[in-house]
Amino acid sequence: MVQLIQDTLQALKPITLAEMDSVKLMSRSDEKYLCRIDQLPDLLKLAQRDFQVLENVGKRIFGYESMYLDTPGHEMYLAHHNGKLNRYKVRIREYQETGETFFEIKFKNNKRETGKKRTAINSDRDYGSTSIRTFMKKHSPYLPEMLQPVLYSSFKRITLVNKMLAERITIDLIPAWQFEGRSASLPRVVVMEVKSSRPSGSSGFGYLLREARIMPRRISKYCIGTALLYPEIKHNRFKSKLLELNKLNKSITYHEPNHAVV
Numbered sequence: 001m002v003q004l005i006q007d008t009l010q011a012l013k014p015i016t017l018a019e020m021d022s023v024k025l026m027s028r029s030d031e032k033y034l035c036r037i038d039q040l041p042d043l044l045k046l047a048q049r050d051f052q053v054l055e056n057v058g059k060r061i062f063g064y065e066s067m068y069l070d071t072p073g074h075e076m077y078l079a080h081h082n083g084k085l086n087r088y089k090v091r092i093r094e095y096q097e098t099g100e101t102f103f104e105i106k107f108k109n110n111k112r113e114t115g116k117k118r119t120a121i122n123s124d125r126d127y128g129s130t131s132i133r134t135f136m137k138k139h140s141p142y143l144p145e146m147l148q149p150v151l152y153s154s155f156k157r158i159t160l161v162n163k164m165l166a167e168r169i170t171i172d173l174i175p176a177w178q179f180e181g182r183s184a185s186l187p188r189v190v191v192m193e194v195k196s197s198r199p200s201g202s203s204g205f206g207y208l209l210r211e212a213r214i215m216p217r218r219i220s221k222y223c224i225g226t227a228l229l230y231p232e233i234k235h236n237r238f239k240s241k242l243l244e245l246n247k248l249n250k251s252i253t254y255h256e257p258n259h260a261v262v
Contacts, residue, residue: 001037002156002173006061008044014055015161020168030114031216033192033209036248037173040190046208047160051169054159056097061173063096065154067125068222069147074233077150077226081237085110088140089222090147092125099123103132105139151225153177155191162204167196169205177225184228188249191221217241 035043053060069090070076079087089106104118117139121132128144136142154176160169170193176185194206206216219241227235227242235242 002061004041005037005044005158005173008041009053009060009158011048012044012051012053012060012160014060015052017054017056020054020159020161029112029197030193030195031206032219033194033206033214034217034219034244034248035190035192035209035214037188037190039212039214040171040173043208043212046212047169047205050164051160051162051205054161059097060158062157062159063154064157064172065094065096066152067092067149068151068153068225069127070150071142071146072148074150074226074230077223078234080220080223081234083237085112088142089220090136090140090142091222092121092127093118094123101125103127103135105136107140149179151177151179151222151229153221153225155221160205167194167204169194172221175221175225177229179229182229184225186245186249189245191219217244 054062056062069092076088076090085108087108089104091104091106092101093104094101101121101123102118103121104116106114106116108114117135119131119135121127121129126132127147133144136144154174156173158171158173160171161167162169172191172193174185174187175189175191176187177183192205192209194204194209196204209215223238224241224245226233227238
């Protein structure tokens with residue numbers, strides 16, 4: 001299936017990282033969607049007319065790895081679970097094709113607008129340095145000593161850009177999570193996010209998805225990964241999403257029998 005997706009992407013015009021700078025949307029509104037991986041080739045065909053695909057180092061599908069940080073009590077996860085409107089995520093993300101690594105802070109406000117701040121960090125992921133401390137103090141209520149690694153995630157990403165609508169779409173394939181011997185993956189699920197500074201209900205990629213009867217879903221890969229790997233932590237609010245993902249995926253892979261979807 002991944003090969004079919006790669007072949008379908010060849011029909012889209014490429015856009016470089018430099019050209020995509022104008023559509024970075026570090027402050028934006030976003031909507032997320034879920035579909036099965038076998039639905040993706042047809043969606044990409046529909047996008048061929050109005051969208052370009054990010055191409056870098058000769059590739060159009062890229063590997064991402066992230067290390068999420070949280071407090072020992074999973075404060076950031078619980079803020080999301082409990083519906084707190086102003087909330088943070090802190091992670092270290094590595095772009096596998098280029099080797100670039102960034103320390104990132106995401107903040108979602110009470111208007112459901114998401115902002116992201118990031119700064120380069122060494123590949124050894126040392127987040128206790130003076131520069132990272134200063135960065136965290138400026139952009140969050142957290143400091144390095146308050147946080148610890150709690151989750152590692154990986155996925156493959158396709159990025160589409162519609163310049164006319166200042167719209168960027170990320171399409172994440174084969175999401176997987178692991179931490180200290182626990183792991184889970186959703187190889188048949190695709191998580192899509194439509195990011196736009198000017199959201200529109202009558203055009204753009206969101207419109208294509210609705211026409212295909214794929215409706216918006218509120219979902220966080222970090223929260224789903226946490227709920228899958230830490231079933232002892234409160235996750236009642238995510239039960240319906242876990243069931244939906246289970247239905248979509250049909251074959252979720254667990255490497256510890258006690259970490260199944262509830």
